[in-house]
Amino acid sequence: xxxxxxxxxxxxxxxxxxxxxxxxxxxxxxxxxxxxxxxxxxxxxxxxxxxxxxxxxxxxxxxxxxxxxxxxxxxxxxxxxxxxxxxxxxxxxxxxxxxxxxxxxxxxxxxxxxxxxxxxxxxxxxxxxxxxxxxxxxxxxxxxxxxxxxxxxxxxxxxxxxxxxxxxxxxxxxxxxxxxxxxxxxxxxxxxxxxxxxxxxxxxxxxxxx
Amino acid sequence: xxxxxxxxxxxxxxxxxxxxxxxxxxxxxxxxxxxxxxxxxxxxxxxxxxxxxxxxxxxxxxxxxxxxxxxxxxxxxxxxxxxxxxxxxxxxxxxxxxxxxxxxxxxxxxxxxxxxxxxxxxxxxxxxxxxxxxxxxxxxxxxxxxxxxxxxxxxxxxxxxxxxxxxxxx
Numbered sequence: 001x002x003x004x005x006x007x008x009x010x011x012x013x014x015x016x017x018x019x020x021x022x023x024x025x026x027x028x029x030x031x032x033x034x035x036x037x038x039x040x041x042x043x044x045x046x047x048x049x050x051x052x053x054x055x056x057x058x059x060x061x062x063x064x065x066x067x068x069x070x071x072x073x074x075x076x077x078x079x080x081x082x083x084x085x086x087x088x089x090x091x092x093x094x095x096x097x098x099x100x101x102x103x104x105x106x107x108x109x110x111x112x113x114x115x116x117x118x119x120x121x122x123x124x125x126x127x128x129x130x131x132x133x134x135x136x137x138x139x140x141x142x143x144x145x146x147x148x149x150x151x152x153x154x155x156x157x158x159x160x161x162x163x164x165x166x167x168x169x170x171x172x173x174x175x176x177x178x179x180x181x182x183x184x185x186x187x188x189x190x191x192x193x194x195x196x197x198x199x200x201x202x203x204x205x206x207x208x209x210x
Numbered sequence: 211x212x213x214x215x216x217x218x219x220x221x222x223x224x225x226x227x228x229x230x231x232x233x234x235x236x237x238x239x240x241x242x243x244x245x246x247x248x249x250x251x252x253x254x255x256x257x258x259x260x261x262x263x264x265x266x267x268x269x270x271x272x273x274x275x276x277x278x279x280x281x282x283x284x285x286x287x288x289x290x291x292x293x294x295x296x297x298x299x300x301x302x303x304x305x306x307x308x309x310x311x312x313x314x315x316x317x318x319x320x321x322x323x324x325x326x327x328x329x330x331x332x333x334x335x336x337x338x339x340x341x342x343x344x345x346x347x348x349x350x351x352x353x354x355x356x357x358x359x360x361x362x363x364x365x366x367x368x369x370x371x372x373x374x375x376x377x378x379x380x
Binding site for chain 1: 228229230232233235236238239240242243245246247255256257276277278327328332333335337339340344350351353354355357358360361362364365366367368369371372373375376378379380
């Protein structure tokens with residue numbers, strides 16, 4: 001039995017202030033919700049109070065994680081998982097740990113990260129990625145030339161190093177919103193639509209390339 | 211408009227192309243996020259009540275708390291273009307609970323306190339922290355804009371710092 005509060009279990013998210021109701025929202029609000037990753041989630045509906053920034057944020061998310069070529073998707077998801085684990089975002093950690101496992105097939109190491117945090121035993125490549133993402137997370141200035149050198153030593157080129165930086169930095173943003181505007185809870189009947197969005201996104205990942 | 215991440219990373223055009231050129235969609239969407247939250251004018255922004263100087267105060271204070279002198283200089287310079295709001299520049303340095311901050315309005319102090327929480331201890335936020343913002347007069351839309359600016363600056367300064375380090379390896 002795990003002692004850690006971090007897992008790959010699905011989590012619903014409940015807002016602390018009222019989200020936008022798509023039925024009564026403005027056209028830009030409805031469009032920003034529809035373009036988001038999970039249109040039925042109260043998280044994206046809440047961010048739709050300011051539709052321009054939600055829309056731009058969705059574009060950043062897709063550009064950072066889906067853009068090709070570059071670092072394998074699974075290792076970008078690993079960086080997202082590390083940052084979310086360090087920041088303490090239970091929902092982001094569960095979502096991106098599942099995606100890390102889907103793309104890398106390395107379930108044991110991902111579960112070790114959830115259980116033990118960034119000191120988990122990892123191979124040199126994942127150690128370098130984890131150390132870089134964690135350094136950038138605490139205070140950005142902790143990330144230095146030694147992290148770049150360690151990533152290059154395990155085979156990453158400069159573009160792939162920037163993929164780690166951008167994947168980690170995006171979760172500095174995403175974690176702060178998710179942690180501060182509501183809370184994760186085990187799914188209940190009312191969360192069915194929002195959870196279905198997460199499952200559809202997971203299913204798309206299963207048919208995507210790493 | 212100048213790309214703001216290039217500007218605060220100190221990248222010239224050739225360096226930007228060398229380091230960021232493989233992900234043009236990240237460059238354009240990060241700039242679009244900046245322009246959505248911190249535009250030159252709020253004329254086209256549908257969210258009322260959160261004035262541009264307040265948005266720049268939030269961004270400048272976030273940059274200061276993130277230890278990013280280049281981003282701090284960028285947002286402070288933009289804030290100084292609003293001389294009628296010169297008191298806000300002092301709050302960038304003081305924060306909510308000492309010096310000039312003690313003279314800030316209840317609303318400004320509530321905003322500044324939330325910035326401190328979101329930069330340094332986001333996992334410690336509770337529903338009552340949002341209640342405090344509501345009690346200080348912020349609407350849900352204003353709470354979202356405040357949160358988005360702090361969170362976006364967290365992203366922006368990390369990419370800029372990463373680029374600054376990578377620039378040294380070119």
